[in-house]
Amino acid sequence: xxxxxxxxxxxxxxxxxxxxxxxxxxxxxxxxxxxxxxxxxxxxxxxxxxxxxxxxxxxxxxxxxxxxxxxxxxxxxxxxxxxxxxxxxxxxxxxxxxxxxxxxxxxxxxxxxxxxxxxxxxxxxxxxxxxxxxxxxxxxxxxxxxxxxxxxxxxxxxxxxxxxxxxxxxxxxxxxxxxxxxxxxxxxxxxxxxxxxxxxxxxxxxxxxxxxxxxxxxxxxxxxxxxxxxxxxxxxxxxxxxxxxxxxxxxxx
Amino acid sequence: xxxxxxxxxxxxxxxxxxxxxxxxxxxxxxxxxxxxxxxxxxxxxxxxxxxxxxxxxxxxxxxxxxxxxxxxxxxxxxxxxxxxxxxxxxxxxxxxxxxxxxxxxxxxxxxxxxxxxxxxxxxxxxxxxxxxxxxxxxxxxxxxxxxxxxxxxxxxxxxxxxxxxxxxxxxxxxxxxxxxxxxxxxxxxxxxxxxxxxxxxxxxxxxxxxxxxxxxxxxxxxxxxxxxxxxxxxxxxxxxxxxxxxxxxxxxxxxxxxxxxxxxxxxxxxxxxxxxxxxxxxxxxxxxxxxxxxxxxxxxxxxxxxxx
Numbered sequence: 350x351x352x353x354x355x356x357x358x359x360x361x362x363x364x365x366x367x368x369x370x371x372x373x374x375x376x377x378x379x380x381x382x383x384x385x386x387x388x389x390x391x392x393x394x395x396x397x398x399x400x401x402x403x404x405x406x407x408x409x410x411x412x413x414x415x416x417x418x419x420x421x422x423x424x425x426x427x428x429x430x431x432x433x434x435x436x437x438x439x440x441x442x443x444x445x446x447x448x449x450x451x452x453x454x455x456x457x458x459x460x461x462x463x464x465x466x467x468x469x470x471x472x473x474x475x476x477x478x479x480x481x482x483x484x485x486x487x488x489x490x491x492x493x494x495x496x497x498x499x500x501x502x503x504x505x506x507x508x509x510x511x512x513x514x515x516x517x518x519x520x521x522x523x524x525x526x527x528x529x530x531x532x533x534x535x536x537x538x539x540x541x542x543x544x545x546x547x548x549x550x551x552x553x554x555x556x557x558x559x560x561x562x563x564x565x566x567x568x569x570x571x572x573x574x575x576x577x578x579x580x581x582x583x584x585x586x587x588x589x590x591x592x593x594x595x596x597x598x599x600x601x602x
Numbered sequence: 603x604x605x606x607x608x609x610x611x612x613x614x615x616x617x618x619x620x621x622x623x624x625x626x627x628x629x630x631x632x633x634x635x636x637x638x639x640x641x642x643x644x645x646x647x648x649x650x651x652x653x654x655x656x657x658x659x660x661x662x663x664x665x666x667x668x669x670x671x672x673x674x675x676x677x678x679x680x681x682x683x684x685x686x687x688x689x690x691x692x693x694x695x696x697x698x699x700x701x702x703x704x705x706x707x708x709x710x711x712x713x714x715x716x717x718x719x720x721x722x723x724x725x726x727x728x729x730x731x732x733x734x735x736x737x738x739x740x741x742x743x744x745x746x747x748x749x750x751x752x753x754x755x756x757x758x759x760x761x762x763x764x765x766x767x768x769x770x771x772x773x774x775x776x777x778x779x780x781x782x783x784x785x786x787x788x789x790x791x792x793x794x795x796x797x798x799x800x801x802x803x804x805x806x807x808x809x810x811x812x813x814x815x816x817x818x819x820x821x822x823x824x825x826x827x828x829x830x831x832x833x834x835x836x837x838x839x840x841x842x843x844x845x846x847x848x849x850x851x852x853x854x855x856x857x858x859x860x861x862x863x864x865x866x867x868x869x870x871x872x873x874x875x876x877x878x879x880x881x882x883x884x885x886x887x888x889x890x891x892x893x894x895x896x897x898x899x900x901x902x903x904x905x906x907x908x909x910x
Binding site (some may be wrong): 421422426434436438439440441442451452453454464465466467469494496497 | 775776777778780783784786787788790791792794795796797853854855907
C-alpha cells in the first residue's frame with residue numbers, strides 16, 4: 350500500500366485556542382482509515398485542514414510524496430480529495446442528479462455551450478449510472494427534490510456525489526450518525542467498495558464498534574496530536590478508548 | 603395560480619360583460635403588466651437566490667428621469683436620441699443594481715435594508731434632478747414606438763415578452779440559472795463546490811437594476827413623461843406577482859413562467875376594479891393582503907415538505 354496523503358506537524362490556532370498542536374496523519378491508497386478522538390480532540394479541524402477548508406498555521410501536507418498547499422476546497426478537489434461534511438452540503442430544492450454536479454455542471458458542446466446551456470440529459474445519465482453502480486435506489490428518485498427524501502437517502506446522495514469525484518482521498522465526517530441500522534449497513538458497504546477501488550477513505554466516527562468493523566487502520570487524536578495508530582485486526586474497544594482518553598499513557602508511565 | 607387568474611377574469615367579466623372581456627381591455631391589461639413583468643423577471647432571479655430587491659420602482663423612476671433628461675438635452679427627435687436614452691436608462695439602472703449588490707456582498711448589509719435604503723435614495727435622487735417636477739422631454743419617436751406593434755400589441759409588450767423568454771430560458775437551461783437556484787437553496791454548498799456566490803449575487807442585483815432601468819425607458823414610451831409619483835407601489839405588485847407565480851420568498855425554487863402568470867393577477871385586479879367602479883385604491887389593499895396570503899401558503903408548503 351502506498352501512502353497517498355501524509356500530514357505532519359499540523360498546527361492550527363483559533364485565537365487563544367490551539368486546536369491542533371503538531372498533528373500527524375496518513376492515509377494509504379485502498380484502505381479505510383478511521384480517525385477517532387474525543388470531543389475537542391481536533392478531528393473536525395484536522396479534516397477541515399486536509400480538505401482545504403481552513404489553512405494550517407504550521408505543518409506540511411504531502412500527496413504521493415509531493416508537498417502541496419491545498420488553499421481551498423477547490424484546491425483540494427483538484428488533487429482528487431473529496432469531503433462529505435456532516436451537514437451534507439446538499440441543495441435541498443434540487444434533485445440528486447443536479448446535486449451531484451453542483452459546481453461541475455456539464456455544458457453542451459458548440460454554440461449552446463458558449464451560452465452556458467446545461468447538458469442535463471448527460472448529467473442525469475452519468476449520475477444515474479453512478480447511483481446504480483454504488484448500489485443505491487436513487488435512480489427512481491432522480492426528479493425528487495432532496496428535501497423530500499429520508500435522511501438515509503440524502504446521505505446516499507452526498508456520499509455518491511463525493512465518490513463520483515474522489516479519485517484519491519475521500520473524507521467522511523460521521524457518515525452514519527443520523528442513520529438507521531439498514532442504512533448504516535449500506536453506507537459501510539459503500540465505504541468498503543470505494544476503498545477497494547484504490548481510494549483512501551478517511552472515516553471520522555464516534556462508533557468504536559463500527560470503526561473496528563470497517564476500518565483497516567485507526568489513528569487516534571487527543572488534545573490536537575496523534576497519540577496512537579492501530580491496525581484494526583487485533584485491536585479492541587478498550588485499547589481505542591484508552592488511547593482516546595489518555596488512560597493508556599498513564600498506564601504506560 | 604392560473605386558476606386564480608381565470609377566476610378574476612370570470613368574475614370581472616360577469617360583472618361588466620360589456621367592458622372587461624374585450625380585446626381593447628386585454629390590451630390594456632398586458633400593457634399595464636409589461637413594465638412590471640420586466641422588473642419581475644429580475645426579481646424572480648433575485649428571489650430564487652433568496653434575496654430581495656425593494657428598490658426596483660424607485661430605480662425605474664430614476665432611470666426614466668436620467669433617460670428623459672438626456673434625450674431632452676440631445677434635442678433631435680430620432681432613433682439616435684431614443685437609443686441613447688435607452689443606454690442611459692440601462693446604465694442608471696445597472697449602477698443602482700450594482701450598488702445594491704456591492705453593499706449586500708461586500709459590506710454584508712442585509713438585502714432588505716440595502717434595497718430599502720436605495721428605494722428611498724433613488725427616488726430622492728430622481729426628485730433632486732428634476733426638482734420634483736416630471737420631465738416631459740420624451741421624443742415622439744419613442745412615444746410612437748410605444749403605441750403600435752405587431753398583432754395589435756405595443757412594442758412595449760413585445761419587449762417584455764422577449765425579456766421573459768430570454769430570462770426564462772437562461773434561468774431554466776444554463777449554468778448561470780442553475781447557480782442561482784443552488785445559491786438560494788444552500789449558498790454554503792455552492793461555496794464549497796467552488797461557486798463564487800458573492801460574484802453571482804452581484805450579477806443578480808445588477809440584472810435586477812438593469813431591468814428596472816429598461817422598465818423606466820418603457821415607462822417613458824408608454825406615458826410620455828417620467829411619472830415620478832406613480833411607482834411607489836410597483837415593488838408591491840412585482841413581489842406579489844413573483845410570489846404568486848410560485849417563487850419562494852426563501853429561495854431555491856421558482857420559474858419565470860410562473861412569474862408571467864403571477865404578475866397578471868395584480869394587474870388584472872387593478873384593471874378590473876377600475877372597470878367595475880371600485881375605487882382603485884382598493885387594488886393596493888387587495889394586493890397587499892394577497893401578498894401576505896401567498897407567502898403564508900408558501901410557508902405551509904415548505905413545512906409540509908420538511909415534515910415529509
